[in-house]
Amino acid sequence: MSHSCRLLCGFLMSCIGWTGIIIATSTNDWVVTCKYGMHTCRKMDELETKGLWTECVISTALYHCLSLNQILDIPAYIQTSRALMVSSSLLGLPALALVLLAMPCVKLSQETEDTKHRRAVLGGLLILFISLCGMVSTVWFPIGVLHEDGLMSFGFSLYAGWVGSALCFFGSSVMICCSRGDGPSQNPENRYYYSKHSGVTNSYCPPINSHAKSAHV
DSSP states (O other), X not given: OHHHHHHHHHHXXXXXXXXXXXXXXXXXXXXXXXSSOHHHHHHHTOEEEEOSSEEEEEOSSOEEEEEOOOXXXXXXXXXXXXXXXXXXXXXXXXXXXXXXXTSTTOOOTTOOHHHHHHHHHHHHHHHHHHHHHHHHXXXXXXXXXXXXXXXXXXXXXXXXXXXXXXXXXXXXXXXXXXXXXXXXXXXXXGOEEEETTTEEEESXXXXXXXXXXXXXX
């Protein structure tokens, strides 16, 4: 029972974390930049948001977004973060499918517990790779913006990426380290004992046929 609970907890944490990574990838509120100082820009209502796909100018009378389509003109940190986040979003589906098939309640034809264990470990490794990609992207992106624009603050998408990467990391750790069951119970039919006279003997005695009767003359 504890084996199933561990796998289920790891699966749920990874699923929620993968959802956070998808939200971070698809939204553009990664950082909020300002030219004069964050407090001054908020008073003047002149804020800019930057994400993986667009740069937007936010004000009371204007909301204008510029798509980052020119790949050669995009900084390296944006290209790398974009590639890592897209890879994380695409790898999440097969990774969670492997973990789901490794659940004890899912039975495939002629598979052993070792097969389920290897499947759970493979899914856990993929989710661990997803979490590492998300961590690198969500840390490298604000550092690159800080060197390029100077003043900035974190946005909603960045927090979603951090939380999603952390949940994927903990979920994959649970699945990799605790996917093995509690250990097979020892069958009394397979117990052997050593005797001085007869050597190794099996402790299991076959059932006596109750219908057998001794012949009497």
